[in-house]
Amino acid sequence: MEFNAPAGENLFDHGRVTGKGISRIDGPLKVTGRAPYAYERHDVVGDQLSGYPVLATVPQGRITAIDTAAALAAPGVLGIVTALEVGEMPHPFEQNVAPLFGGDRVHHYHQAIAVVVAEEFEQARTAAALVRVDYDAQTGAYDLDAVWQQKKGDHADPVARQGDFDAAFAQAAVTLDQEYRTPGHSHAMMEPHASIAAWQDGKVTVWTSNQMIAWNRQSLAKTLGLDQDDVRIESPFIGGGFGGKLFLRADAVLAALAARKLERPVKVALPRAAIMNNTTHRSATIQQLRIGADRDGRMTAISHEAISHSQPGGSGENAVDQTRWFYAAPNRLIVNHVAEMRLPEANAMRAPGEASGLMALEVAMDEMALKLGMDPVEFRALNDTQVSPEDPEIPFSDRNFRRCLHEGAKAFGWTNPAPRSQREGAWLIGQGMAGAYRGSPVLTSGARVRLLPDARLLVETDMTDIGTGSYTIIAQTAAETMGLPLEAVEVRLGDSDFPVSAGSGGQFGAASATAGVYAACLALQKRIAEVLQAGDAPLRFSDAQVHVGGRDIPLAELGELSAEDKITFGEFRDKQHIVSTFGAHFVEVAVHRLTGQIRLRRMLAVCDAGRILNPVTARSQLIGGMVMGVGAALMEEIAIDTDKGFFPNHDLASYEVPVHLDIPEQQVIFLDTADPVSTPLKAKGVGELGLCGVAAAIANAVHNASGVRIRDFPVTADKLL
Numbered sequence: 001m002e003f004n005a006p007a008g009e010n011l012f013d014h015g016r017v018t019g020k021g022i023s024r025i026d027g028p029l030k031v032t033g034r035a036p037y038a039y040e041r042h043d044v045v046g047d048q049l050s051g052y053p054v055l056a057t058v059p060q061g062r063i064t065a066i067d068t069a070a071a072l073a074a075p076g077v078l079g080i081v082t083a084l085e086v087g088e089m090p091h092p093f094e095q096n097v098a099p100l101f102g103g104d105r106v107h108h109y110h111q112a113i114a115v116v117v118a119e120e121f122e123q124a125r126t127a128a129a130l131v132r133v134d135y136d137a138q139t140g141a142y143d144l145d146a147v148w149q150q151k152k153g154d155h156a157d158p159v160a161r162q163g164d165f166d167a168a169f170a171q172a173a174v175t176l177d178q179e180y181r182t183p184g185h186s187h188a189m190m191e192p193h194a195s196i197a198a199w200q201d202g203k204v205t206v207w208t209s210n211q212m213i214a215w216n217r218q219s220l221a222k223t224l225g226l227d228q229d230d231v232r233i234e235s236p237f238i239g240g241g242f243g244g245k246l247f248l249r250a251d252a253v254l255a256a257l258a259a260r261k262l263e264r265p266v267k268v269a270l271p272r273a274a275i276m277n278n279t280t281h282r283s284a285t286i287q288q289l290r291i292g293a294d295r296d297g298r299m300t301a302i303s304h305e306a307i308s309h310s311q312p313g314g315s316g317e318n319a320v321d322q323t324r325w326f327y328a329a330p331n332r333l334i335v336n337h338v339a340e341m342r343l344p345e346a347n348a349m350r351a352p353g354e355a356s357g358l359m360a361l362e363v364a365m366d367e368m369a370l371k372l373g374m375d376p377v378e379f380r381a382l383n384d385t386q387v388s389p390e391d392p393e394i395p396f397s398d399r400n401f402r403r404c405l406h407e408g409a410k411a412f413g414w415t416n417p418a419p420r421s422q423r424e425g426a427w428l429i430g431q432g433m434a435g436a437y438r439g440s441p442v443l444t445s446g447a448r449v450r451l452l453p454d455a456r457l458l459v460e461t462d463m464t465d466i467g468t469g470s471y472t473i474i475a476q477t478a479a480e481t482m483g484l485p486l487e488a489v490e491v492r493l494g495d496s497d498f499p500v501s502a503g504s505g506g507q508f509g510a511a512s513a514t515a516g517v518y519a520a521c522l523a524l525q526k527r528i529a530e531v532l533q534a535g536d537a538p539l540r541f542s543d544a545q546v547h548v549g550g551r552d553i554p555l556a557e558l559g560e561l562s563a564e565d566k567i568t569f570g571e572f573r574d575k576q577h578i579v580s581t582f583g584a585h586f587v588e589v590a591v592h593r594l595t596g597q598i599r600l601r602r603m604l605a606v607c608d609a610g611r612i613l614n615p616v617t618a619r620s621q622l623i624g625g626m627v628m629g630v631g632a633a634l635m636e637e638i639a640i641d642t643d644k645g646f647f648p649n650h651d652l653a654s655y656e657v658p659v660h661l662d663i664p665e666q667q668v669i670f671l672d673t674a675d676p677v678s679t680p681l682k683a684k685g686v687g688e689l690g691l692c693g694v695a696a697a698i699a700n701a702v703h704n705a706s707g708v709r710i711r712d713f714p715v716t717a718d719k720l721l
């Protein structure tokens with residue numbers, strides 16, 4: 001079905017199962033260790049060999065020789081596949097910027113260049129260290145600051161320009177002009193990338209850990225020169241992705257090539273120390289914010305100019321995008337530069353763009369409020385807008401940012417104290433807040449539903465569950481639509497044999513995939529109407545029965561029926577509206593006045609994200625995002641060796657992420673909104689919103705506590721002293 005306008009009547013009979021806080025139905029499988037993750041598929045494929053990757057140790061250049069003799073002679077080793085023997089392979093997918101494997105060119109440090117296969121993992125790992133590689137290495141430039149100094153102020157090709165920023169900024173009564181820096185971030189998901197590949201009759205099956213099944217299948221087929229029909233991808237459980245598993249990665253390519261050569265199933269996991277440089281990461285950014293306002297706080301001019309790095313051909317981190325949509329100001333200038341560098345590939349990480357962009361914009365807004373002598377809550381509320389700041393003809397579909405600000409301030413007990421005015425013994429206490437903005441895109445999403453003779457319903461879609469709760473909200477959607485109890489619905493996900501869904505990414509997964517399942521259920525209802533020869537009589541589904549023309553017919557009596565459909569979204573949604581999610585974050589911190597140690601004391605998020613399909617799983621998304629925001633604020637940082645062109649802190653000891661002790665009480669409030677333009681279920685994404693703005697709120701709270709303004713993330717104790 002095409003969703004092209006809000007339904008006049010509430011087609012989706014919401015509230016019996018959807019909207020209920022149901023614990024995830026796959027929870028018992030996970031906590032008992034029975035959920036089948038990619039590296040552990042002994043249930044479906046036996047006789048597995050272990051492959052261990054060999055990774056380039058130069059940032060760029062050519063491989064002149066790979067000597068495998070010593071490795072091949074090592075105990076247990078059965079074979080080695082090298083990039084030189086395979087040769088250059090077709091590029092997997094337009095959004096994978098750097099090639100994953102094959103040929104003699106090294107595009108970045110830790111690019112995969114061989115895989116050693118042995119009976120046992122330890123044998124493969126030991127032998128991999130014996131592979132000798134000679135390079136014709138090249139040096140390159142890896143200093144983002146240096147490129148920023150050259151490109152900054154070049155406004156020849158802006159992302160957007162309205163009015164006359166320069167004139168308005170020059171005339172503004174109160175102005176701010178500051179630079180902010182955000183470091184690179186690693187997805188640091190719990191489960192490293194892993195795949196098992198097995199061939200039969202020229203067809204390959206890959207059990208892997210991937211967010212986007214159809215992309216993965218298409219990419220692997222292209223890379224291996226196969227027809228898509230000869231590639232099967234299965235990824236029913238994923239131990240975290242955050243964007244790092246949107247695309248095909250080297251583990252699947254190496255496993256497939258090794259399994260083909262050795263004629264046995266081969267499994268390859270990327271070692272933790274390979275994740276940082278071999279896979280993707282969020283680029284570092286440097287951002288300049290300039291804001292002008294009149295004395296009463298109304299913004300007259302805003303400019304956001306940023307730079308990030310990318311492999312040649314990529315787009316880096318779009319840190320300026322939210323600034324186009326968040327606050328009104330008639331004179332606007334938005335500029336985004338990309339510095340091409342052969343650092344490992346920068347690509348999407350949770351809330352790509354906004355996560356970094358709001359770290360600068362929302363600190364700048366705090367600084368402006370202080371200059372104006374305004375409460376930062378009221379400064380933001382004053383500059384809120386219900387239409388596109390770039391085009392007043394285009395409204396937001398449903399925007400309740402002011403409610404987020406005011407309900408948050410009330411729930412938090414916001415008093416806007418002066419900086420460095422609160423003290424408890426050796427601790428300086430501070431409160432900070434920030435706004436949150438994240439787009440809410442959707443993608444076409446399909447599903448197949450099958451009514452079984454015992455009135456059970458089977459739902460099949462290649463949608464993934466990356467820890468988000470997809471299984472549960474899809475079951476709730478199907479149960480609601482078909483009038484069945486939740487227990488009667490079985491959901492199967494993550495298999496390329498199932499209809500193509502939106503997949504998980506960009507916080508489009510839940511909204512898109514539930515709408516696709518709803519469309520498939522409507523198709524099944526039509527099929528049932530045909531079977532019952534109901535004509536135009538309306539059907540109603542409840543209590544495992546269909547009610548039509550005064551008859552109550554148990555679904556169990558209908559026999560086996562199946563239907564398939566997908567949801568598509570017309571112009572009405574994205575061309576005539578801006579569909580986005582909004583939030584406000586409030587935090588309290590304590591800063592030790594002698595050591596600079598920072599402790600979080602409490603966090604509150606108020607979210608405007610349309611209808612909440614399941615407040616338990618949605619809350620988990622929010623608090624998970626908030627934890628990631630604590631990491632971005634206080635500790636996470638990919639270090640760049642600007643001489644050698646790689647990231648030296650490539651493990652979880654030197655790339656720090658928050659642990660339980662770092663996280664205080666977290667409170668989440670969802671506004672009771674429903675977005676009629678978003679999807680038939682009126683739902684929007686929450687998976688990325690929870691991260692947006694958090695780091696700025698913390699930096700603002702640290703300033704409020706200590707009086708020290710840090711514009712260079714992460715905010716660490718040494719910078720406060």
Ligand code: MOS
Binds near residue numbers: 211244348352504
């Ligand atoms: Mo998300 S960064 O699109 O998985």
